[in-house]
Amino acid sequence: MNCPVLNNCPNPTGNIAHSGPAINNTSSTVLTLISVITYLKWTSVCVVFDNDTEYEAIYLQNSLSTIGIFAVLYRMEEVTSSNIDALSLNEPNSDPDRLNFTVLCRLNSCQSFLQKPFDYRRKNIWRNSLLYFSSWLVGIFDTRNLTILESNSSFPFDNIAIISYPTVMLKSEHQRQVVKDTTNDCEWSPIQTMTWHTKGRGLLQVGFVHLNGSLIKVKEIFPNVRFGYNQRKLLVSTLPWPPFVILDNKTKQYSGITIELLKQLSYNLNFTYEIIPPPDGKWGVGSDNNSWNGMIGQLQRREIDMIAAPLGVQSHRETVMDFTHPYYYEFSAILMKKPNQNDTRWATLLDPFSPTVLMYIGISLPVVSLFLVVFEKYNPFYGYVQNRMKTRGLHHFSDSFWYMYGALLTQGGEHIARSSAGRTLLCFWWIFCIIMVATYSGNFVAFLTVSKTKLPFTDLEGLVAQSSYKWGTAGATIYETIFKNSELPERKELWYGIIKFNATDSSVLSSDPGVHISKVLKGEYAYVADKTFMDLAMTNNCDLAIATSDILPVQYAIGLPNNSPFVQMFSDEIIAILESGLIQIWMMQIWPRNGVCQKMSVTEAKTIELVDIQSGFYLIGVGVGLACLLLFYEFIRNKCCKRLYRSEQIQRRNSLRYIGTRPNIAPKNSNALR
DSSP: OOOOEETTEEOOOSOOOBOOOOOSSOOHHHHHHHHHHHHTTOSEEEEEEOTTSHHHHHHHHHHHHHTTOEEEEEEGGGOOHHHHHHHHHHOOSSOTTOEEEEEEEOHHHHHHHHTOOOOOSTTSHHHHHHHHHEEEEEEEEOSSOGGGGTTOOOOOOSEEEEEEEOGGGTTOTTHHHHHHHHHTSOOEEEEEEEEEETTEEEEEEEEEEETTSOEEESSOSSGGGGGTTTTEEEEEEOOOBTTTBEEOTTTOOEESHHHHHHHHHHHHHTEEEEEOOOTTOOOOOBOTTSOBOHHHHHHHTTSSSEEEEEEEOOHHHHTTEEEOSOSEEEEEEEEEEOOOGGGTGGGGGGTTSOHHHHHHHHHHHHHHHHHHHHHHHSOGGGTTOTTGGGSOSTTSHHHHHHHHHHHHTTOOOSOOOOSHHHHHHHHHHHHHHHHHHHHHHHHHHHHHHSOOOOOSOSSHHHHHHOSSOEEEEOTTSHHHHHHHHOOSHHHHHHHHHHHHHHTTOGGGGOSOHHHHHHHHHHSSEEEEEEHHHHHHHHTSOTTEEEOSSOOOEEEEEEEEETTOTTHHHHHHHHHHHHHHTHHHHHHHHHSOSSOHHHHHTSOOOOOOOTTTSHHHHHHHHHHHHHHHHHHHHHHHHHHHHHHHHHHHHHHHHHHHHHHHOOOOOOOTTHHHHO
């Protein structure tokens, strides 16, 4: 909108955006200020004045009170850092972090006040937020040109709007007539706002206000509100944790999902940033006196403005810092090295069935064989058969057992049952054998095609119960805090184990995940940490495996100072980013494609190697060995039987010789008989 100026008096044209409230017995200065305040919909205001504007300030406070707007008065010299902190307690708004100020002063006083060295540094988080969240409506009583303010770039506040009044309007009860007499009937005052430029501050005309309270708006009175932090530099801390934060050791540049989120936030909220890693290289754990180290310690001491890292939300951390809305939901897991499959492939023939199933099959075979012997031996159906026990058949346990065993291998046997009881039992035994063989054959083919690794443990209970593996976690992270303070038995045992291992090997609590990966690859070591990092490590290292059961859920969020007024602002932006799907896009861009292990997992024809079926050859060897033992047994048995047979024959011959020979007995007195 073009506003012609006649004799240095603006003559704006346009629609009236707002008409001031009807207030009787008020000055034109106060009426113009109230018109702007009501247009901005302020419900409370802090009125600051100098020695020359006390009359107008009191007048303004009384007029605001009549229309229901809360106002509190402060002299400029009374506005100290401590009083600014107290304003938040007296603020009746629902949003105590948003303060509105109206300053009435001469030009020199305003310059001194607006650049007054209050402590707005990051150590005073609430005062620091006033640089962005406060709005300043300044009424300057001076005849000089306000362009002098443009050369002063030391005003820290973003939102400053200025209305200029002639000096003669101070303490005048008939200001409108005074203005007419001194400014040639000029009744419009321009509203200017201070904007940011690359070389400092500048004045931008955004509207006009009439002495009767009418307001014409050309632009937003406080346009800087829409520009977030207005290119202020924030100090950010982070630590490498792929794929969220990745550090290029050559260029020292950061990348990753969290860094992309930080870039998007800096664009949306209009700030720049500088990354300052923690000197100790730790994430942050608290001591007994609630003093924290690492990145959280930096934030607790207000050395930085935020933490942009995969920082887990946790109750102990909440006592010294604030978290935004989570931007990623993570799970923890146990990483270990896969057991050597060749060590267990000798049992491939046994893998399709569990040990329990094999045990029940092994028990069923002799038991059912015994039942078949009973049914066949004592069945009256065979009562007419003479000398049946001297012939081979199912009424002998050995024949019955080998028949049942042959049926289990779908082969049958030489002898068959003729009785109804025996045939019925064999019928159902054959059905059982068909089911077992079909199940075994299908599973056996699957086991030969797909290698299935059996992990030594799948959860924390299994980890702490075994004695072969050591374990560790990322030190000075959320895991150390959780395990140290947990009351769950398995987590307490896990922490006790870490303390024991740490006494001889401090690397079990290393903050560097690469150290833990190296220990895992050496074997007999388990690493408890974030699952996403483990998935990334497994893309090109096929010797790693993850326990299937998740330990605990973790939420990643941006860290801000305790009681920070910026939490809602950042949370709203993060929610919008999540809804836009940018996190998933960044994940796909950063995640490696077609890793070595992903190629190996593709289903394809597989050549059966000797190691895959070695158990079959072992079985042949066992069979040959047993057959040799049985052959040796049969030789001995046969030899024993022959010896026994010969001894029986000798005894029989001796018995026959004794029976068929008459003894030669001479009489005692043979000579006498003669």
